[in-house]
Amino acid sequence: MLLQKLIGRNQRLDAYLDVAEFLSGLFLVGFLWTHMLFVATIIFGTKIFNKVPAILDATYISYVGIFMVIIVILLHMLVAGRKIPANLQDQLIIWRHARRLSQKDTWTWVFQVVTGISILILASIHIWAILSGWPINAQISAGRVQETFFWFYMLFLVVCEYHAGIGIYRIAVKWGWIHRQKVGKVLTVITCSIVILGLAALLIFRFVIKAGGAP
Amino acid sequence: MIRRTLTIEVFRFNPQTPDIKPYMETYTVKEVPNMTLFVALNTIREEQDPSLMFDFVCRAAICGSCAMLVNGRPRLACKTLTKTLPSHIKLLPLPVFKLIGDLSVDTGTWFRHLNLKTQAWIHTDKTFDPKAIEERMDNETALKIYEAERCIECGCCVAGCATANIRDDFLGAAGLNKIARFMVDPRDKRSDQNFFEVIGTDEGVFGCMGLMACDDNCPQELPLQMQLAFVRRRMAMTGIFGGK
Ligand code: SF4
Ligand code: SF4
Ligand code: FES
Numbered sequence: 001m002l003l004q005k006l007i008g009r010n011q012r013l014d015a016y017l018d019v020a021e022f023l024s025g026l027f028l029v030g031f032l033w034t035h036m037l038f039v040a041t042i043i044f045g046t047k048i049f050n051k052v053p054a055i056l057d058a059t060y061i062s063y064v065g066i067f068m069v070i071i072v073i074l075l076h077m078l079v080a081g082r083k084i085p086a087n088l089q090d091q092l093i094i095w096r097h098a099r100r101l102s103q104k105d106t107w108t109w110v111f112q113v114v115t116g117i118s119i120l121i122l123a124s125i126h127i128w129a130i131l132s133g134w135p136i137n138a139q140i141s142a143g144r145v146q147e148t149f150f151w152f153y154m155l156f157l158v159v160c161e162y163h164a165g166i167g168i169y170r171i172a173v174k175w176g177w178i179h180r181q182k183v184g185k186v187l188t189v190i191t192c193s194i195v196i197l198g199l200a201a202l203l204i205f206r207f208v209i210k211a212g213g214a215p
Numbered sequence: 216m217i218r219r220t221l222t223i224e225v226f227r228f229n230p231q232t233p234d235i236k237p238y239m240e241t242y243t244v245k246e247v248p249n250m251t252l253f254v255a256l257n258t259i260r261e262e263q264d265p266s267l268m269f270d271f272v273c274r275a276a277i278c279g280s281c282a283m284l285v286n287g288r289p290r291l292a293c294k295t296l297t298k299t300l301p302s303h304i305k306l307l308p309l310p311v312f313k314l315i316g317d318l319s320v321d322t323g324t325w326f327r328h329l330n331l332k333t334q335a336w337i338h339t340d341k342t343f344d345p346k347a348i349e350e351r352m353d354n355e356t357a358l359k360i361y362e363a364e365r366c367i368e369c370g371c372c373v374a375g376c377a378t379a380n381i382r383d384d385f386l387g388a389a390g391l392n393k394i395a396r397f398m399v400d401p402r403d404k405r406s407d408q409n410f411f412e413v414i415g416t417d418e419g420v421f422g423c424m425g426l427m428a429c430d431d432n433c434p435q436e437l438p439l440q441m442q443l444a445f446v447r448r449r450m451a452m453t454g455i456f457g458g459k
Contacts, residue, residue, distance in 0.1 A: 011412070014421040015454025018447075083424055090381045097310070097380050100287035105427045106377055174425035175444055 017079050024076035025171055029164045031069055033194060036161070040197040042204050046138035053136035062136075070127065077120060084113055105173075108166050115163040122156045142209035150206055157198040165191035219246045221297060223255060224305045225267065229316045239305075240264075246297055252304070253281060253293035256318075268317035276434060279369030282309055283318045289371035291434045309374040311383075322370040329390045333413055335397070338405050356399055363396035363442065365435050372429030372439060384418045388429035388439045391420055395442045398449060407453040415454055420446045 042049040056062040085091050098106045129149065133140050145153060165187050172183045221244045228237035242259045253274050260267045272278040274293040281292040284307040286300065297304070312320035329335070372388040379385045394414055397403045414420050423443055430439040 011415060012454045014416040015411075015451055018421040019451050019455060085381055093381050094377055097377055100284070100307075101375060101428060102287060103375070103426075103428050103431055105425075105431070109377070109424060109426050170425050173427060173440060173444070174423070174447060177441075177444070180427065180430075180440055 017082060020075065021079040022171055022175060024072050024079060025167050027072050028069075028076055029168045031072075032160060032164045033190075036157075036194050036198050036201075040201045042138060042141075042201045042209070043197075046209060049138045057135065066127070066131075073120075073123065077116070080116065109170075112163060112166055112170075115159050118159055119163055122152070122159065125152070126156060138205075138209050142205045145202060145205040150202065153202055154199075157202065158195060161191050161195050161198065219302045220244070221246050221255060222303045223259065224303070225259075225318065226307045227267075227317055228314065229268075230314060231316070246302075250297045251293055252285065252290075252295045252297060252300075252306075255297055256292060256306075268315065268319045270319045277367060279322070279367035282322070282369040282371050282374070282434075283307065284309060284374065289374040289432045291369060291371070294434055309370055311373050311376075311379050312370055320370075322368065325370065325373070326368045326389070329386060329393070333386070333390055333393050333397075335393050337397070337400065337403050339402055340404060350402075352401065356401065359399050360396055362438065363392050363399075366392055366437060367435055369434060371432045371434055375428035375432040376423075377426055377428065378422050378424055382418070382422060385422045386414060386419050388423075388433070388443060390414075391423070391446050392437060392439060392442045394419075395446050398446070407449060408457070411450055411453045414446065415450050420450050423447070 038052045041052055053062065056065070085094060094110070098110050129144060130136065133144060169180070169183055169187050172178065172187075173180045176183065223242045223244060224239045225242065226237065227240045229235065242263055244255050244258050247254075251274075253271055256267070256269050260269075269281070269283070269292070271281040271293055274281075276291050276294040279291070282289055283292055284290075284305075285292070285295055286305050287307075289309060306318055308314055308318045308320045309322070312322050312325055315321055366389055368389060370389070373379045376385070376387055379387045391414065394410055397405065398407075398410060416422070420443065425443070427440060429443075433439055
């Protein structure tokens with residue numbers, strides 16, 4: 001035992017951080033999936049779609065929710081990002097290691113880092129776009145998608161769902177009881193379905209709904 | 216059957232002669248039926264290059280000394296049939312462990328440190344009575360222990376682990392599997408708190424990122440995913456709520 005390790009550190013910290021990564025990840029996947037289901041209500045028409053934000057607004061869930069999600073995203077960035085090697089040499093070792101080993105799970109982790117960082121940027125743009133065009137309704141959303149944001153949202157959708165799918169797979173593998181081949185299959189199906197729902201919603205916003213209101 | 220000619224590229228470096236930089240040397244060998252990499256390497260050493268260094272003892276996947284990177288993946292040379300490989304084979308020594316020369320690495324020191332650090336023996340206050348009848352253990356527990364004990368300390372899981380490649384204090388799946396083995400053993404009197412002190416940090420179970428290269432590459436096919444998750448759950452509970 002070394003002195004600095006004996007007196008200078010909190011023995012339980014690593015456990016807390018790993019649990020925080022797990023919980024924040026779980027929360028965000030839960031949020032993302034519900035979010036996509038809400039958005040997909042556009043498939044049933046603008047009336048139903050518009051009800052969702054109305055209810056969320058009336059119960060103040062949107063105000064508290066958006067704030068909470070932002071906080072959790074930041075927390076998740078810190079605790080999940082702690083495993084990204086800080087120095088370039090180590091990053092190189094990981095890169096070479098991943099290429100040499102060419103094992104799926106190691107590669108997905110590398111992509112997880114890349115998509116995670118992209119999400120930070122994409123999500124900031126998305127939140128800014130939503131808040132500056134408040135409130136949420138089908139006409140405003142359609143306007144957004146038709147004017148500038150179509151390709152942005154295509155990319156955002158795929159990157160987010162990929163990150164969430166792999167993330168929840170990793171959580172299941174690290175903490176769960178079920179063999180990972182099974183978990184992987186189930187999650188692939190869920191992720192693909194949600195991406196398809198999201199694409200359908202996007203296409204409807206792009207080509208079917210009449211735009212109106214602020215972009 | 217047309218016999219293939221195997222092209223085997225081998226990493227060459229001898230720490231004794233550091234002036235000669237590491238390089239890859241290429242050998243060709245005629246494949247024979249049921250040839251393993253171990254046989255191929257011996258053929259090379261006998262017929263072409265007596266200076267080639269690599270390890271083996273049991274040639275039956277028991278001693279764990281012949282592990283190396285075969286086309287990038289950790290494998291036991293004695294368990295790998297050449298017919299499962301393409302005709303161009305690239306061999307590197309295992310990373311993480313100290314290089315002795317060419318394909319030979321020192322896994323012994325690493326595993327000795329591991330066994331000392333995890334105190335891999337039964338901790339009990341009972342004195343052993345050689346005349347007494349052995350205490351019974353229920354079959355399920357015995358099987359669990361036996362399953363974990365099948366580890367041959369070959370180091371494939373450690374070499375495949377991204378974490379172990381950048382953190383030299385990480386105990387790896389082999390180490391955590393070992394802890395899991397003592398956790399289920401009713402004869403071991405260590406508390407979860409005791410275990411937590413050894414593996415409750417990023418050097419232990421929380422350093423693992425769940426990339427499962429260990430699980431994919433263990434030649435003994437140990438259930439490492441389950442073992443790691445079991446230890447992680449136990450240690451997270453101990454870390455947060457305090458152990459028994
Ligand atoms: S699951 Fe953990 S121990 Fe196994 S290779 Fe990945 S990081 Fe290493
Ligand atoms: S757990 Fe498997 S891969 Fe790791 S040292 Fe033991 S036998 Fe080898
Ligand atoms: S020589 Fe013993 S495991 Fe291969």
